[in-house]
Amino acid sequence: MVKYEEHFGINIISTNLNNSTDVDFLTEDIVNDVEKFHTSIDEYKKTPLVKLDNLASKLGVKNIFVKDESYRYGLNAFKGLGGLYAIFRIVCDKLNLDYKSTTFKDLQNKDIKEKLKDIVFVTATDGNHGKGIAWAANKLGCKSVVFMPKGSVLARAKAIESMGNSTVTITDLNYDDAVRKAASLAYENGWYLVQDTAWEGYEAIPNFISQGYTIMAKEALDELNELGIEKPTHLFLQAGVGSMAGSMLGYMVNRFDKKPPITTIVEPATVACIYKSAKADDSKPHAVTGDLQTVMAGLNCGEPNTATWPILRDYASFYASCPDYVTARGMRILASPLKNDTKVISGESGAVGAGLLSMLMGKDEFEDIRRDMGLNKNSVVLIFSTEGNTDPKGYDEIIYDGRNFSPFV
Numbered sequence: 001m002v003k004y005e006e007h008f009g010i011n012i013i014s015t016n017l018n019n020s021t022d023v024d025f026l027t028e029d030i031v032n033d034v035e036k037f038h039t040s041i042d043e044y045k046k047t048p049l050v051k052l053d054n055l056a057s058k059l060g061v062k063n064i065f066v067k068d069e070s071y072r073y074g075l076n077a078f079k080g081l082g083g084l085y086a087i088f089r090i091v092c093d094k095l096n097l098d099y100k101s102t103t104f105k106d107l108q109n110k111d112i113k114e115k116l117k118d119i120v121f122v123t124a125t126d127g128n129h130g131k132g133i134a135w136a137a138n139k140l141g142c143k144s145v146v147f148m149p150k151g152s153v154l155a156r157a158k159a160i161e162s163m164g165n166s167t168v169t170i171t172d173l174n175y176d177d178a179v180r181k182a183a184s185l186a187y188e189n190g191w192y193l194v195q196d197t198a199w200e201g202y203e204a205i206p207n208f209i210s211q212g213y214t215i216m217a218k219e220a221l222d223e224l225n226e227l228g229i230e231k232p233t234h235l236f237l238q239a240g241v242g243s244m245a246g247s248m249l250g251y252m253v254n255r256f257d258k259k260p261p262i263t264t265i266v267e268p269a270t271v272a273c274i275y276k277s278a279k280a281d282d283s284k285p286h287a288v289t290g291d292l293q294t295v296m297a298g299l300n301c302g303e304p305n306t307a308t309w310p311i312l313r314d315y316a317s318f319y320a321s322c323p324d325y326v327t328a329r330g331m332r333i334l335a336s337p338l339k340n341d342t343k344v345i346s347g348e349s350g351a352v353g354a355g356l357l358s359m360l361m362g363k364d365e366f367e368d369i370r371r372d373m374g375l376n377k378n379s380v381v382l383i384f385s386t387e388g389n390t391d392p393k394g395y396d397e398i399i400y401d402g403r404n405f406s407p408f409v
Helices: 028-038 053-059 069-074 080-094 110-116 128-139 154-161 175-189 204-226 243-255 273-280 309-315 324-335 352-362 364-373 392-399
Strands: 003-007 010-014 049-051 063-068 120-124 143-148 166-170 234-238 262-268 318-322 380-385
Touching (some): 003 364, 010 364, 028 080, 053 063, 053 352, 063 069, 063 204, 069 080, 069 380, 080 120, 080 204, 120 128, 120 175, 143 154, 143 175, 154 166, 204 380, 234 243, 234 352, 243 309, 262 352, 273 318, 318 324, 318 352, 324 392, 352 364, 352 380
Parallel strands (some): 120 143, 234 262, 234 380, 262 318
Antiparallel strands (some): 010 318, 049 063
């Protein structure tokens, strides 16, 4: 660990880059296979890469780009990318199909669907992942069982149920214990656990999910290339267990020959397991335990994904833990475009990167850390808004009613 700073309740550390881990499961060839699969789906289309020129000018950077995943597959979030690809790979393994040559349309064959109809997929989720699994399972004529942690928003549970063929239960457990419950029932009942985090002995399916997510990064970089930008200078990646962040960063590690953009991992202050692991400075993942609370429901996860942790450890430059007001700030900024900038509807788990960037560039107290980060008038910043207003009531309370969460700002 090199540096530690705290201002306005935001804690930031930086580390010495290791750059030693080989990210073999996120290579360009693998991502091309994933792209081939997703583009075989009728509903597939690239999500917008929004260029916020006026916000960039206000904050003092060259460019800000936001990848808006609220348009993904009509699910209002990115998670279907990983869930659908993982289920596809499971089905190919079960039926001895070559995943490299099999398309999604092939799986719509009546005979194949007959073989799949009794399969049950099970998972734990705060909302978006479970919705993606239920959607993917239903498209193949399968059933899904979804467990949600205590405090989950009822609207997110109903959104999962609306996908069809899904049983949804809001438990009295925290997220990590809900994962353990799903894993236990999968073992007892012969179901397929499709979880977006790995642990010893359970790596293949989480890695399929991370591979599915890479489409976001590939699309974003291809869209930047069309604008004449080869590579962003800075990435802000929010993390729960770290699967999405590890997927985005891991793909860029391979694409840019182990020299990815300067990357900051952003988490809720109350559930910052990646931050805690980096701060421990012993190369190991460390869990945050207890009654975990944050408005950033999709990031409310206490135990790092052991498969993506090495990527975040060795290739991210900075780690930030942020109070809930930071994401509320980001949500309002994206919802209130300057001049002719495009509005982005970003939910609680999608906007914390934008909120942190605005704090770093807008507050004198962060002068030292933004200099260390290299954030300046030449910076090209890429942010992933991973969900829309998945909790419409909560979104409106923040955007229109001024719910702020903070004594600092």
